[in-house]
Amino acid sequence: MAKRLLLLAACFLIMLPLSGCWDQIELEQRGFVIGVAIDEGKMPEDEGKKGAKQSFRVTFQEVIPAGLRQTSQSGGSLAGDSYFNITLEGRTMLSVIAKMSSMTSRTPFFEHLKLVIISEKVASTKYGFANVLDYFLRNNDARRSVAVMVAKGEAKSVLDTLPQGEKTPVMFVQSISKNQDSYRMVPETRIGDVHEYLLKKESFVVQKVNTKGNYISLIGAAVMDGMDNNLVGTLNETETEGYNFLHEGIKGGVLEILIGDNLVAFKVERVDRKIKAVTEDLARIRFEIELNVEGSMLEAFERKDYLKDATINELEEKVTDSIKQLVEQTISKTQKELKKDVLGLGTHLKEQHPKVWDRVSNNWDTGDNYFASSQIVVTAEVGLRRIGSVNNTEERGE
Amino acid sequence: MRKRIYLSQQNTRSKDEANEKDHKPLSKQLQQNVDYIHYRLHSPGDLITKEIELGESGLSCVIMNLDGMIDKTIVHQQLMKPMIAFGSQLDAESLADPERIVKRLKDEVLPTEEVLSIYRMDDALYAILSGDTCLFLNGTGHALVIGTKGWLRRSIEEPQTESTIRGPKDGFTEDIRTNSSLIRRRIKDSDLRMDSHLIGSRGRREVMVAYMQDIVNPKLVDEVKKRLLSIQIDDVEGSGYIEQWISDSFLSPFPQILNTERPDRFAASLLQGRVGLLVDGTPFQLVMPISISDAFKSPEDYYQHWLLSSLIRALRYISTFVATFLPGFYIALAEYHHGMIPSNIAFSIASAREGVPFPVFIEAMLMEATLEILREAGVRLPKPIGQTIGIVGGLVIGEAAVSAGLVSPVMVIVVAVTAIASFTLPSYSFGIVTRILRFFIMMLASVLGLFGVILGFLIICIHLVNLKSFGLPYLTPISPLFLSDWKDLILRAPVTFIRKRPEMLQTEDKNRLND
Numbered sequence: 001m002a003k004r005l006l007l008l009a010a011c012f013l014i015m016l017p018l019s020g021c022w023d024q025i026e027l028e029q030r031g032f033v034i035g036v037a038i039d040e041g042k043m044p045e046d047e048g049k050k051g052a053k054q055s056f057r058v059t060f061q062e063v064i065p066a067g068l069r070q071t072s073q074s075g076g077s078l079a080g081d082s083y084f085n086i087t088l089e090g091r092t093m094l095s096v097i098a099k100m101s102s103m104t105s106r107t108p109f110f111e112h113l114k115l116v117i118i119s120e121k122v123a124s125t126k127y128g129f130a131n132v133l134d135y136f137l138r139n140n141d142a143r144r145s146v147a148v149m150v151a152k153g154e155a156k157s158v159l160d161t162l163p164q165g166e167k168t169p170v171m172f173v174q175s176i177s178k179n180q181d182s183y184r185m186v187p188e189t190r191i192g193d194v195h196e197y198l199l200k201k202e203s204f205v206v207q208k209v210n211t212k213g214n215y216i217s218l219i220g221a222a223v224m225d226g227m228d229n230n231l232v233g234t235l236n237e238t239e240t241e242g243y244n245f246l247h248e249g250i251k252g253g254v255l256e257i258l259i260g261d262n263l264v265a266f267k268v269e270r271v272d273r274k275i276k277a278v279t280e281d282l283a284r285i286r287f288e289i290e291l292n293v294e295g296s297m298l299e300a301f302e303r304k305d306y307l308k309d310a311t312i313n314e315l316e317e318k319v320t321d322s323i324k325q326l327v328e329q330t331i332s333k334t335q336k337e338l339k340k341d342v343l344g345l346g347t348h349l350k351e352q353h354p355k356v357w358d359r360v361s362n363n364w365d366t367g368d369n370y371f372a373s374s375q376i377v378v379t380a381e382v383g384l385r386r387i388g389s390v391n392n393t394e395e396r397g398e
Numbered sequence: 399m400r401k402r403i404y405l406s407q408q409n410t411r412s413k414d415e416a417n418e419k420d421h422k423p424l425s426k427q428l429q430q431n432v433d434y435i436h437y438r439l440h441s442p443g444d445l446i447t448k449e450i451e452l453g454e455s456g457l458s459c460v461i462m463n464l465d466g467m468i469d470k471t472i473v474h475q476q477l478m479k480p481m482i483a484f485g486s487q488l489d490a491e492s493l494a495d496p497e498r499i500v501k502r503l504k505d506e507v508l509p510t511e512e513v514l515s516i517y518r519m520d521d522a523l524y525a526i527l528s529g530d531t532c533l534f535l536n537g538t539g540h541a542l543v544i545g546t547k548g549w550l551r552r553s554i555e556e557p558q559t560e561s562t563i564r565g566p567k568d569g570f571t572e573d574i575r576t577n578s579s580l581i582r583r584r585i586k587d588s589d590l591r592m593d594s595h596l597i598g599s600r601g602r603r604e605v606m607v608a609y610m611q612d613i614v615n616p617k618l619v620d621e622v623k624k625r626l627l628s629i630q631i632d633d634v635e636g637s638g639y640i641e642q643w644i645s646d647s648f649l650s651p652f653p654q655i656l657n658t659e660r661p662d663r664f665a666a667s668l669l670q671g672r673v674g675l676l677v678d679g680t681p682f683q684l685v686m687p688i689s690i691s692d693a694f695k696s697p698e699d700y701y702q703h704w705l706l707s708s709l710i711r712a713l714r715y716i717s718t719f720v721a722t723f724l725p726g727f728y729i730a731l732a733e734y735h736h737g738m739i740p741s742n743i744a745f746s747i748a749s750a751r752e753g754v755p756f757p758v759f760i761e762a763m764l765m766e767a768t769l770e771i772l773r774e775a776g777v778r779l780p781k782p783i784g785q786t787i788g789i790v791g792g793l794v795i796g797e798a799a800v801s802a803g804l805v806s807p808v809m810v811i812v813v814a815v816t817a818i819a820s821f822t823l824p825s826y827s828f829g830i831v832t833r834i835l836r837f838f839i840m841m842l843a844s845v846l847g848l849f850g851v852i853l854g855f856l857i858i859c860i861h862l863v864n865l866k867s868f869g870l871p872y873l874t875p876i877s878p879l880f881l882s883d884w885k886d887l888i889l890r891a892p893v894t895f896i897r898k899r900p901e902m903l904q905t906e907d908k909n910r911l912n913d
Contacts, residue, residue, distance in 0.1 A: 020845035026758065027732045027744065028751040034741070065749035111737025112744060141737070 028065070031106030034083075035061035035170035037117040037155035038132050041089045056122065056132070058096045059087040059156040061170050062104065068167050083168040085159050093135035110141040115170045116148050116191065117209060119155040123222065123231035130198055130229035137195050144192030147177055150222035150231060152210045161214050169216075176218050177207055183244045183253030183268070184237050185218040202226040202347065203340040203365055205243065208234060223338050227366050233338045235330065242330030245271055245291060245323055246343050246378075255295075257318040262302035266319050268295040269385065275348045279356045285374040287345055293323060296386035306387040316382040323380045331376050341371040422519050428536035431522070432460050435532075438523055445526075450478075452485035457493045459535040467529030469548020476510045477531060477544055496537040503533075504542055512545025524602065551576065557659035557681075559826050562698040569659045574604050574678035580661040581608060581676070585668065589613070592676070595626060597640070601633025605640065606676040608664075613671045613899065613907045621868055622673045622686065637677040637684050646866050651834045653827040654867035656685040656692055663697045671905035687868035689902065691875065691887050694718070696824035699890050708889040714822050715888060721820035721832040725762050726839035726851050728812045732758040734847035750806040759844035761805055765813040766837065768795055773817075874902040 041055030067082030086103065090096035100108055116136060123129045136142045151158055163172035177188045189206045197204040205221040221235040221243060235243055241253065255266045272292035279285050297306065297315065304311050334342055346364050349357045365371040425431050432447060439445055444465040451458055461477065484507045492498065504513050512530075516522055517540045522532050529547035554576065557569030570577045578592055589611040596602045605626065609619055625644035634640050637657060645654040658664055659681050664674050667685040675684040694714045699707040731739050732747060739747065754761060772791040776784040796814075799805040816836065823829045835858065842850030865872035875883035880901045885891040899905045 016842075016845050020847075020850070024733050024757075024847075025736075026751070027736055027739075028748045028754075030736055030748070032741075032745065032748070063745055065745045066752045067749075068745050069749040109736065112741045114741070143737075 025107070029106055030109040031104050032063045032065070032112045033060050033108050033110055034063055034112060034168065035115040035117070035159055035173075036113065036136075037061075037119075037151070037159050038122055039119045039155050040121045041091075043089055043091065054125070054128075055089055055091050056093070056096065057087060057089050057156070058093070059085050059159050060100060060108065061085050061159045061168060062106075062108070063168060083170075085156075087156060093132070110136075110139065111143070113142045113146050114174050116146055117151045117155040117158050117173075118148070119151050120153065120222075120231060122155075123150050123224075125230060127229045129224060129231060133191065133194065136191055142191070144190060144195070146191040147174060147207070148189050148191050148194050149173070149177070149207045149209045149218075152208060152234075154211075157211045158209055158216060161211060161216055173209060173216060173218070176216065183241055184220070186221040186240060186243065186247075197224070197226060198229060200226070203232075203342050205235065205342050223334070223340055223342055225340055225365075232340055233333075235333065238326060239330045239333050242326040242328070243334075243342070245293075245327050246273065246289065246330060255319055255322050257315070257322050259300075259302040259304065259315065259318060262300075264297060264302055264315065264318075265299035266295050266315070266384075267298050268293060270294040275345065277345075277349060277353060277356075279349070279353055282356070282360060282370060283373055285349075285356075285360075285370060287348075287374060287376045289376065289378045291323065291327070291378065291380040292383070293319070293380060294383045294385055295319075296388065297384060298388050300388075312384050312387075316384055319382045319384075320380045323382070324378060327378045327380075331378070335372055335374075335376065339365060339369050339372045341365040343376075345371065345374070345376075423517055424519060424522065424534075424539055424541055426537055426539050428458060428460060428534050431519075431534050431541070432462070434519060435462060435522065435526065438519075439526075450481065450485070452481070452499070453488035453490070453493050457488075457496060457499065457536060459533060461531055461533055462526055463531040463546060464526055464529065467549055468531060468546040472510070472546045472548060473531055473544075476508060477533070477546070480507050480509060496535050500535055500538050500540070500542065508542075508544065510544060514543045515540050516543055517541075528602075554580070560658065560660050560663070560696065560824055562660075562696065562701070564701040565660070565697050566662050568661060570661060570664075570681040570683055572679050572681055574606065574676055577661070577676050577681075577683065578606060578608075581665055581668070581674075584661060584665040585610070590668070593623070595623075597626065597629050598631060598633040601635070603634050604678040605634075608668055608674040608676055610668050610671070613669065613905050614673060615671065615904050615906060618673055618687070618868060618903075622675070626675070634677065636680040637675065637682045640675060640677060641684055646868070650861065650865055651831050652690070652862070652865060652872065653825075653831070654686070654688065654865065654872070656688045656825065657682040657827060658685060658825075659683075660697055666697065666700070669899075671899050671903040671907075687870035687903075689867065689870055689874045690862060690872055691883075693823060693825055693828035694888075695886075698824075700893065704890050704892045711890060712888055714824075717819035717822040718832060721816050721822075722835050723839055723851060723855070724816050724819070725766060725812055725836060726843035726854065727848075728809075729758050729762055729840055730843040730848040730851050733844065738848075747806075747808050750808045753803050754806050755804070758809075759840070761809050762813070762840055763837075765795070765799075765805060765809055766816075766840070769813055769817055770833070870902060875900075 037059040039057040039059070041057045043055035045053050061083055062085075063083050064081055086100060088096050088099050088103075090099060097108055113136070116133065118129060118132055122132060133148065136146060149158075158173060159169050161169050161172075163169050166172040166175060177185070186205050186207055189204075194204070194206070203226040204224050206224055207218055208220045208222045210217050210219065219237050219240070221240050222231055223233045223235060224230065225232045244253070253268045255268060256263050257266060258264075270293070274290040274292070276288040276290070277285060278288070300306065306312065306315070331343075334340060341364060346357070346361075349360070360370045363370055425434075436445070436447070442464075446461075446463050446465050448461045449458060450461065461473075463473065481503070484503070488499070500515070504515065516525065521543070522541055525532050525543040529549060531544045531546040533542040533544060535541075551573045552571050554568045554571055556567045568580060570580065581592075582590070587610065590608070591611050592606045592608045595605050595607065597605045607619070607623060607626065622644070626640070629640065629643045631639065631643070634643075641653070641655045641657065642648065647654065656667075658667075664683055664685060668674055672685050672687065675686075677683060694711055699711060732751075736744060751758075756764065768791075772787060772795075776787050776791075778784075779787060795805075796810055800807050800810060820829050820832045820836075823832070835854075839851060839854045842854045844850075846853060862873050863871070863877060871878060874880060875887060882898060882901050885896055886900070897911050898908055899910055901908070
């Protein structure tokens, strides 16, 4: 009996090493891919396979850990490069990655992927945007926090820039996208959020990245169609500002307004949005958007006593006007030009007026496009919280 | 004189027929008794046999004791001097009645209170062997034993293993009398019981079962005594023998009996309703029963402000987890779950491991094994050399191994943090457990990854739930749950809030307050 038990125990013990260790890889044998840029490929159409029309040129950015190390010796450049790019062509992501693993010394590893950049061209083909992201959504390697961006022009060029202050271009772009003070760009779009929008068939905006020589900027936004999953247009700098006001996405930003003949800078600190929908007439649904803006005045070239009620009121009015102007630009762009609801008004109907939504959902921003025919009225309420540490700016002596 | 000891000899095992023979009564013939003792002890060089003639006509008597075991000034001042003075007063008439002389010696003459009559050979032998002096008189069937124990003792010093900052600095010594006095000085209560037993057929070591009669659960005392008397060994050298003989499970790495060098901890345990064992010849005394929560308690906790104690105790829990699981966790992450490490840390670990020729598991095993070797060497070597070993080892392993590229700096950090964390447990014997379990977890992690670590944790939990210490489940008060004992578990409530004795000990007297 004891012998038999011992045998059984030995069997169990042997089972551990036999079944274990199957997916063991040392950390330093992984090739950490942190960024992927997807451009249109130039492969000829394959006659044999139906549907094999499209091809992609994919650029991977992989870190070289040794190059990332903080070197204690003087002259940090001795450590060598901290990343390398590799560009390959193929018809599906998986085939490109398979090609790649035959060309790099380390197995590509996507669990630390940070950024996927898709070129405008690829994104604007029908379903193109969603198709490209399909691999990254299906494969559970990549996190749902991977940032997605649309590149103006060639996506690869973003990964080719020389980073300033960061170790790799991807880290550089990523840290820009996290800056909160700028409202000339939309908040970070994560692949998980994109997936949600795609499933809900809602239109949405994606961060846009522009390269100019060695400079990268994230100004503007790309508008995506929720139905066809492709890029339908872009918002420029001021339209993005308006979008941010409407979407509560703002965490800081500056409005320049004229008081008298001089500029005064108003720093926006908080925006609250309230939407009310009047749904009596489906063809002309009326949305009343109330923006509650708070901020402070931190720079004033006009000499005035900013503690006086009259001055404060004037300032608040001017800011209100300028916000309204911004917002209306955005609304006219999205509603009249792009005819895509990226402002979340459809979501509001869905949540607050489900019965109405049932009737309009199929033709919200497609087909009959109830969104385009709706009426959007914006009112803004501005509160000046602080005027800075200077109380009284002397009047300019004439 | 310790009367109780002589009466409680039933628990010393008869080791052979010689012992049976020793039950024979003392002879009336002086020379026979002396000869017999010389025969039994084989006339060793340190056996002093001093013959005195009492009075002029001479009633011969013999004093026997072992040189080195006795206090010579006591023998001189309290035995020889009064006896000689007494002898010179005696006339022939009184010399004819030796029994009366013995009675007068015992009651009037000898100025020491430690005098006792014995009637058997084995008692005489034991008295001599344990440092007392035997006085045989011709013509009487019994002898007098005079307490003259006096050997060199270590003075009371600060405990070596459980040091505190604010606590009392006295520690137990090897001498059981000193130790029992340390407890008596702390608990001046008539209900403090210290029952002596002689354990070991040859060593005949005194072991005192200490408890508070009106507090402790009587079943517990019975159980401890029952187990103590079941010890069948010739000698219990140190309390570790007793601990291993009477603990519940010999397979478990977890100590089921607490050993302590601190009288304050011992006394506090008695007042909580535990039973303590004072063992002669060792400064480590035993306390039982215990649960795992006692591993994290230090007497210091009660001397300091409750906020500080609570935080430090919480820290001990955390560092115990670190000491047990950190290397295994690191192995699992670095060998299997690279995606679970935050990106920047993953990159820096990868860059640090660049060029290290071993897999993480081998690297970790190498480092941990080296650390254990260093630790063992440091303990065994004489103190001044031990420190050198520490410096050399630290330098060699910390610097040279890294710069030679054999080991990554991250691994050195992991091993160092682990080693330091394992020292935060106040009790050394619990610290050993983390060292054993760490290797177990490391092996599981290297084979099965994080799944293995979790599996290891579950195995440990299952084992702990099953373990008992003298009937007390080892995980109390967590499971089974005693909510009122949580006041003194991870956090220590202010002293005024701890009004009850630990509920888990099922004491007779549950209240600590005087109302």
